[in-house]
Amino acid sequence: MNGQSAGIALQRTHKIGIVGAGGIVKAAHLPAYRAAGFEVSAIYGRETHRATTLAAEFGIPNVCHSLDEMLRDPSLEVIDIAVPPEAQSQALRQAVTHGKHLLCQKPLARTAAEAELLVEAAEAASVKLAVNVSMRWAPAMRETTDLIRQGAIGDVTSALFDVKYYENWDTWPWLPRSDRLLVLFDMIHILNVTRTIVGQPGSLQARYGRAQDSEVAGETWADIRLNYGNNVFVRFDEDSRIPSAQTCVRFQFNGSRGSIAGTLGVYYDYPLGRADTIKLVPSAVNESMIPGRKLPGRWAPDAFSKTMRALFAAIENDSVPPNSGRDHLETLRLIDSIYAAGRLEILPHKPGKDSR
Numbered sequence: 001m002n003g004q005s006a007g008i009a010l011q012r013t014h015k016i017g018i019v020g021a022g023g024i025v026k027a028a029h030l031p032a033y034r035a036a037g038f039e040v041s042a043i044y045g046r047e048t049h050r051a052t053t054l055a056a057e058f059g060i061p062n063v064c065h066s067l068d069e070m071l072r073d074p075s076l077e078v079i080d081i082a083v084p085p086e087a088q089s090q091a092l093r094q095a096v097t098h099g100k101h102l103l104c105q106k107p108l109a110r111t112a113a114e115a116e117l118l119v120e121a122a123e124a125a126s127v128k129l130a131v132n133v134s135m136r137w138a139p140a141m142r143e144t145t146d147l148i149r150q151g152a153i154g155d156v157t158s159a160l161f162d163v164k165y166y167e168n169w170d171t172w173p174w175l176p177r178s179d180r181l182l183v184l185f186d187m188i189h190i191l192n193v194t195r196t197i198v199g200q201p202g203s204l205q206a207r208y209g210r211a212q213d214s215e216v217a218g219e220t221w222a223d224i225r226l227n228y229g230n231n232v233f234v235r236f237d238e239d240s241r242i243p244s245a246q247t248c249v250r251f252q253f254n255g256s257r258g259s260i261a262g263t264l265g266v267y268y269d270y271p272l273g274r275a276d277t278i279k280l281v282p283s284a285v286n287e288s289m290i291p292g293r294k295l296p297g298r299w300a301p302d303a304f305s306k307t308m309r310a311l312f313a314a315i316e317n318d319s320v321p322p323n324s325g326r327d328h329l330e331t332l333r334l335i336d337s338i339y340a341a342g343r344l345e346i347l348p349h350k351p352g353k354d355s356r
């Protein structure tokens, strides 16, 4: 992972046009860009009144009434798309014909095959396509990745993400009907980070499902194990329907010389959450003897200027951003394999650890 690129100094201003005026634009994109000094010159939203409200709050000079109107503005270099996948693919196809570089939302599309067509469209138009895999730049994930790259725990032997929280999926009116839910829209982040650290697994096991009386179509829990050979594995155990008071989020990477353990604050109170924590535990030291250290910054909004900065740097250097569309295809291929390895289990409750 490119922890360093997050701090790269830019040589010039890149004007941004934002497509979408929803929750994540308000809570993360715009506050992050304001703090980073990025210039957002135009916004377009399907509901113009929302775009107008955000434009007033964040000092955006131009509210466009159509995507075409935005794309015809030659001063805009980057289009930042933050709409659901179905709407995103249409916007992307339109934007590349105007030669705009793109920061798209995760997931780039519902499947790797659909996303590959979009990556090919961007490549054919010679524009940069980056994906907002923001958790890669969340404080705890950035530090974990840097420590592992520096050899702080030796070779990774296993890892665990244990994520129990409450998500009100109705917050996103377009999501409850999606047959792919938790893995595609939430776990995608930790799967993507894991892939950047330990690569694509050789095999995997997956179970996923939802409660019988659930009002959403897709899975709300998933239990996944990625196998890397020689008994190296990563386990993800996530349930998004736990009462908020019982939220518990921890991750741990174990290596030949020690381990890194921490928490991801965003799950405590989405989207602002708490500070992430981390601790580096040498082998032979009891984990409980080492206190967790709170990390500065938050996933939202801080990580969101880093994903955009990585794209700006790639434009300036004519290089491939670490969060490129093509890299994202690998994460979507992993997600396709996870869905193919199981079937939606409709049970009264998520099965306990022993039954899985």
Ligand SMILES: NC(=O)c1ccc[n+]([C@@H]2O[C@H](COP(=O)([O-])OP(=O)(O)OC[C@H]3O[C@@H](n4cnc5c(N)ncnc54)[C@H](O)[C@@H]3O)[C@@H](O)[C@H]2O)c1
Pocket: 020, 021, 022, 023, 024, 025, 045, 046, 047, 082, 083, 084, 085, 086, 087, 105, 106, 107, 132, 133, 134, 135, 171, 172, 173, 174, 185
């Ligand atoms: N990178 C991240 O960490 C992160 C975090 C949250 C959300 N997201 C992604 O960002 C996207 C938007 O999420 P959100 O939380 O802002 O959702 P939201 O529901 O709050 O907002 C969605 C926006 O898309 C617009 N929209 C919906 N359907 C549309 C359509 N058919 N055509 C045009 N516009 C349409 C809505 O008008 C609204 O402006 C989603 O793809 C989501 O997965 C990414």
